[in-house]
Amino acid sequence: xxxxxxxxxxxxxxxxxxxxxxxxxxxxxxxxxxxxxxxxxxxxxxxxxxxxxxxxxxxxxxxxxxxxxxxxxxxxxxxxxxxxxxxxxxxxxxxxxxxxxxxxxxxxxxxxxxxxxxxxxxxxxxxxxxxxxxxxxxxxxxxxxxxxxxxxxxxxxxxxxxxxxxxxxxxxxxxxxxxxxxxxxxxxxxxxxxxxxxxxxxxxxxxxxxxxxxxxxxxxxxxxxxxxxxxxxxxxxxxxxxxxxxxxxxxxxxxxxxxxxxxxxxxxxxxxxxxxxxxxxxxxxxxxxxxxxxxxxxxxxxxxxxxxxxxxxxxxxxxxxxxxxxxxxxxxxxxxxxxxxxxxxx
Numbered sequence: 001x002x003x004x005x006x007x008x009x010x011x012x013x014x015x016x017x018x019x020x021x022x023x024x025x026x027x028x029x030x031x032x033x034x035x036x037x038x039x040x041x042x043x044x045x046x047x048x049x050x051x052x053x054x055x056x057x058x059x060x061x062x063x064x065x066x067x068x069x070x071x072x073x074x075x076x077x078x079x080x081x082x083x084x085x086x087x088x089x090x091x092x093x094x095x096x097x098x099x100x101x102x103x104x105x106x107x108x109x110x111x112x113x114x115x116x117x118x119x120x121x122x123x124x125x126x127x128x129x130x131x132x133x134x135x136x137x138x139x140x141x142x143x144x145x146x147x148x149x150x151x152x153x154x155x156x157x158x159x160x161x162x163x164x165x166x167x168x169x170x171x172x173x174x175x176x177x178x179x180x181x182x183x184x185x186x187x188x189x190x191x192x193x194x195x196x197x198x199x200x201x202x203x204x205x206x207x208x209x210x211x212x213x214x215x216x217x218x219x220x221x222x223x224x225x226x227x228x229x230x231x232x233x234x235x236x237x238x239x240x241x242x243x244x245x246x247x248x249x250x251x252x253x254x255x256x257x258x259x260x261x262x263x264x265x266x267x268x269x270x271x272x273x274x275x276x277x278x279x280x281x282x283x284x285x286x287x288x289x290x291x292x293x294x295x296x297x298x299x300x301x302x303x304x305x306x307x308x309x310x311x312x313x314x315x316x317x318x319x320x321x322x323x324x325x326x327x328x329x330x331x332x333x334x335x336x337x338x339x340x341x342x343x344x345x346x
Contacts, residue, residue: 053269079308081107103161106134188308212281236313244308
């Protein structure tokens with residue numbers, strides 16, 4: 001099921017004090033900060049330069065006008081919060097994984113308090129400094145999403161928005177999320193899907209092929225929705241829900257698209273990326289973009305496919321499928337059901 005949102009962008013917060021230490025420290029794991037709860041991630045694919053991603057996010061977090069680039073994170077954060085409100089319970093302790101400025105947390109306190117205490121983590125120190133005010137008592141933790149510094153069975157809820165698509169070891173990260181959740185705890189996340197920015201990707205590939213005789217990747221690879229349910233199941237989650245949203249943003253041109261991605265801290269950080277684009281290639285890509293995807297008003301769209309996931313950590317109180325052979329009726333009985341007769345037969 002997919003619903004769409006169109007944001008039209010036609011244009012060329014103060015941080016809250018962190019909660020005091022005290023009882024917060026009992027949730028932190030000393031070994032987790034170094035190795036992660038799942039141990040070493042050797043043998044996994046190393047697609048992204050995590051240090052470069054940290055530098056990109058720190059640069060974006062230090063921008064004085066950085067709030068103008070928060071529109072996508074704000075929208076997706078509100079949709080994740082909506083899914084939290086759909087669960088009729090209160091969560092004593094929650095973790096916002098890669099939460100940045102608190103794009104989910106600010107929505108969790110607007111309707112009614114469903115989270116009593118919150119850990120907000122991010123790999124960017126500059127981004128955490130820009131954390132928005134929230135009524136929820138919050139502790140900020142500088143942590144890499146691939147190495148969670150928390151003890152097992154700690155949180156009642158884990159949320160994440162637009163952070164997991166930069167993970168090298170996504171299966172390992174999901175296993176760590178599963179481990180830090182308490183039994184019957186729930187994980188609600190959102191990440192960028194495989195069809196994101198297909199307009200930009202196609203325009204750059206065609207332009208580079210035309211002007212330079214070949215192309216290299218300029219948009220990062222993303223997870224396909226068909227793989228997400230399998231990854232959650234392998235991590236140990238049950239009662240899975242996966243759905244897709246499509247957010248389309250309109251820009252004046254390709255330069256504004258790339259500028260906003262940089263301001264969001266969402267520039268490509270894959271190891272095999274090409275460091276720069278030739279001027280002729282950019283001009284050709286801009287013309288192709290407008291020709292293939294341009295709107296009547298002269299703007300160009302950029303599509304973001306957002307994958308939402310919900311998974312529960314197993315608990316004996318949860319509903320379980322019936323045992324094989326316990327059915328009281330069979331499909332063969334359907335043939336015995338009398339069909340309504342037509343009294344007006346000719």
